[in-house]
Amino acid sequence: xxxxxxxxxxxxxxxxxxxxxxGGAPFDVVVGHGKWVMPFFRKVRYLSMAMHEAxxxxxxxxxxxxxxxxxxxxxxxVGGDExxxxxxxxxxxxxxxxxxxxxxxxxxxxxxxxFVGSMTVEQIIRERDTLARQVLEASKREMGSIGLVxxxxxxxxxxxxxxxYINALxxxxxxxxxxxxxxxxxxxxxxxxxxxxxxxxxxADYERETAIKRASIKSExxxxxxxxxxxxxxxxxxVSQEIVREKSLLAQAQAELREQELISEVVKPAEAEAxxxxxxxxxxxxxxxxxxxxxxxxxxxxxxxxxxxQLPALVGEVAKGLGSANLTVFNGAEGVNEIMTGVITQxxxxxxxxxNDLSGTVVDGQADTR
Numbered sequence: 409x410x411x412x413x414x415x416x417x418x419x420x421x422x423x424x425x426x427x428x429x430x431g432g433a434p435f436d437v438v439v440g441h442g443k444w445v446m447p448f449f450r451k452v453r454y455l456s457m458a459m460h461e462a463x464x465x466x467x468x469x470x471x472x473x474x475x476x477x478x479x480x481x482x483x484x485x486v487g488g489d490e491x492x493x494x495x496x497x498x499x500x501x502x503x504x505x506x507x508x509x510x511x512x513x514x515x516x517x518x519x520x521x522x523f524v525g526s527m528t529v530e531q532i533i534r535e536r537d538t539l540a541r542q543v544l545e546a547s548k549r550e551m552g553s554i555g556l557v558x559x560x561x562x563x564x565x566x567x568x569x570x571x572x573y574i575n576a577l578x579x580x581x582x583x584x585x586x587x588x589x590x591x592x593x594x595x596x597x598x599x600x601x602x603x604x605x606x607x608x609x610x611x612a613d614y615e616r617e618t619a620i621k622r623a624s625i626k627s628e629x630x631x632x633x634x635x636x637x638x639x640x641x642x643x644x645x646x647v648s649q650e651i652v653r654e655k656s657l658l659a660q661a662q663a664e665l666r667e668q669e670l671i672s673e674v675v676k677p678a679e680a681e682a683x684x685x686x687x688x689x690x691x692x693x694x695x696x697x698x699x700x701x702x703x704x705x706x707x708x709x710x711x712x713x714x715x716x717x718q719l720p721a722l723v724g725e726v727a728k729g730l731g732s733a734n735l736t737v738f739n740g741a742e743g744v745n746e747i748m749t750g751v752i753t754q755x756x757x758x759x760x761x762x763x764n765d766l767s768g769t770v771v772d773g774q775a776d777t778r
Contacts, residue, residue: 413452414442420486420493422453422501435497437490455497455504457486459559462509466517467569468524470532477567478520480540483559484512484551496555512556519546529573536563 415421415438423445424435435453436443445452462482469475486496486508500507520543524532532539544561551558568574 411445412442413445415439415454418456418458420455420457422455422497424451424453426450437493453501455486455493455501457488459483459485460505460508462512464513464517466520468521470524470527470529472528474529474571474573475569476524476529476532477569478524479564480516480520480562481564482512482516482561484508484556485559487555487557492555492557494555495553499554508556511554512551515550516543516547516561519543529568530577532566533574533577539563
């Protein structure tokens with residue numbers, strides 16, 4: 409191939425034709441980019457770095473002498489470093505896929521037979537993952553020497569080749585599982601029967617409750633129909649009673665209203681007129697009384713004035729009487745004072761008596777006037 413060459417993402421480009429140095433690679437390795445190649449003097453080949461799968465089926469003998477048919481699968485590919493690419497290219501460049509899978513299967517088959525031969529059937533069955541891990545670890549070293557790496561190794565099946573050994577080992581567990589399954593089935597059947605009986609009871613209860621409800625509904629319906637049939641006459645009677653009661657209340661209200669009108673039109677005016685006449689009469693009487701008292705006061709004032717005017721004459725007459733009388737005065741001046749006090753007292757008493765007489769005369773005159 410001439411010109412500029414570029415490998416695929418999962419390929420390594422091997423360019424041969426250049427003289428190799430001591431200990432160096434016999435060709436150049438290009439991964440992930442292109443390179444110019446001199447025509448006629450260089451040769452370009454491509455090595456796949458994709459994942460490959462190899463399946464193996466090997467008859468192995470255990471420590472008990474029992475033959476087992478073991479099937480496994482290996483996922484492998486060319487290593488990503490230059491040394492692995494060179495080692496793989498030198499071995500598989502011509503028939504890469506077939507040769508890689510065949511050689512890988514041979515490597516793993518040998519290690520698988522070796523480990524199975526050191527174990528019992530029981531160990532192999534119980535520790536299948538441990539067996540696979542041991543075979544993988546033992547094979548990695550040889551795979552690396554030919555430029556390959558292993559991603560996984562899985563044991564797919566283990567068969568005793570119809571010897572019945574594995575089935576015999578499983579028999580107790582199978583019997584136990586079958587017994588447990590039988591018990592579970594019996595329990596399930598019992599639960600199913602119980603559930604069915606419960607369902608039948610529930611159905612019977614439902615039907616009974618439904619019948620009771622239907623009877624109750626029918627009774628209520630009949631009662632409602634009867635009440636509806638009687639509702640018309642009863643309603644009319646109640647309406648008639650209500651009308652009579654309303655008419656009675658209306659008549660009573662009208663009578664009360666008429667009574668109030670009569671009171672306001674006849675009784676109240678008469679009472680008001682009588683009260684007015686009484687008030688006028690009381691006012692007139694009061695006025696007469698006040699006039700009489702005023703007149704009496706005026707007459708009393710006039711009489712008092714007359715008495716006051718006549719009092720000196722009266723006292724003089726008394727003094728004349730005392731002057732013509734033969735009196736003996738004891739205690740000197742004090743005796744004279746006592747005599748004068750007595751004269752004044754008698755004069756005052758005489759004046760009061762005259763006032764009373766005059767007042768009586770005035771009152772009698774007023775009474776006569778009335």
